[in-house]
Amino acid sequence: MKNYLYSIILITIFLLIWEAGAGFVATSFILPAPTEIVIKLWELKTELLLHHLPMTLAVIIIGLGISLVLGVALAISMNLSKTLQQAIYPILIASQTIPIIALAPIFVLWFGYSIWSKVIVTIIITFFPITVSTFDGFRSTSKELKELFQTLGASKRQIFFKLEVPSALPSFFSGLKVAVPMSVIGAAIGEWLGAQAGLGYFSRRMMTQFNGAGVFAPIVLLSLIGILLFITVVLLEKYILKWRRS
């Protein structure tokens, strides 16, 4: 807990300045005070937690899940074949230069207001860090260790599961830690562009009503989701890579 002391102090100072600033501006739709946001959150708790939060969470979980499978599969195939690597890698980079916000209306055209238009946005944003870091992880496999495995008569399969996978794991987790907060952003953007429910959608709706506190309340929840998911990944990482604890 002591590790977090300084950030807690910093956040408290920040919130106090914000509160004071909001009192000074005194226009709630431009700058709502933190206390107003908390009160709003409490007022809207049933609607936000039971209706909008599950929608957004579903987008995040499905999007991240597909990204994981896709990213790891791409990393493995690039690791297996140099040709595949040369074919896939440039496309991978190109996919990240596409302005998602510009493209998202097309997903709405394709998938309507269903969950899939948001899931696609989430996947496009999150699969990249997972693919690249997992692939880098595979490539970081020590050449000398690989030769040692060969001198022991190891099969390709044994080299993959007993050497390359464990070598790639630390890097895979780094990628996942980048992807998790981005999945929350992806889901929120997706909902902004076309949805009938969800925290991002709700925030945007409040915007059109000049309800400042109403804009921020779901954002607080989005951020909490991000933090909780991140902590989950860190705990998982600590458990799986327990050898790194000295």
Next chain:
Amino acid sequence: MREQNKKIALRFQNVNFYYKNGAGKIPILKNMNLSVADGEFVSIIGASGSGKSTIFRLIVGLEELNSGTIYLNEDPVTNRSGKVGYMPQQDLLMPWRTVQQNAALPLELQKENHLDRRTVQNLLEAFGLKGYENKYPHELSGGMRQRVSFLRATLSGSNVLLLDEPFSALDAMTRLYMQEWLLEQWEQQQSTILFITHDISEALFLSDRIFVITDTPFTTLKEIKIPLERPRRQYDLDKEEVTELKNDLLDQFRMRV
């Protein structure tokens, strides 16, 4: 000197090998012949880039001969991977595996490995690693890590062990202790050891014979018999005939610097 069988553990017969690069072929071994008796301790010394490690890479099957035959325990072998124990320069322990899991790797990888878990336990104890079975490599000292690496080579189950400058990364004191320790293990296990080193004193202390690589490509290696009884202690190196040998060798290499 330890009793040796008449059996030949390792033999090179007319072995040719060259590396290919952009400019063409770089010959390393030319019609090379070499033989090592079962139970012998042989060192190979030579300057960097002289092809010492190439000899090992050929034996373990990481490089293919261009022609000739390598015999292991008097059988010609074509697919040599998994047939000898190899201890590399860096300890190459996997950081995610415990001492025991690292050492037992050959048992996991080789279907025909005849050793069992009990052997692993006994050898862990014999190698002074009892109580460290479940530690991770980064929790061990350099000397201990090398012992785990040597244990792994031993657990390959082969009577022929190749050690590629295993102690070069250790500090001078640890290196001396590890040399004595290695001799003890070798005497108990009755294995055949081929040992690459840069260190002339190390080669003199450990070996029955030293092969010196003077020129590349080479056909035969210059052979030196060490006039010392076993068991040996480090101070045996101060005997007159040994210091003479050492100075001869130093002179040979000095001319090449």
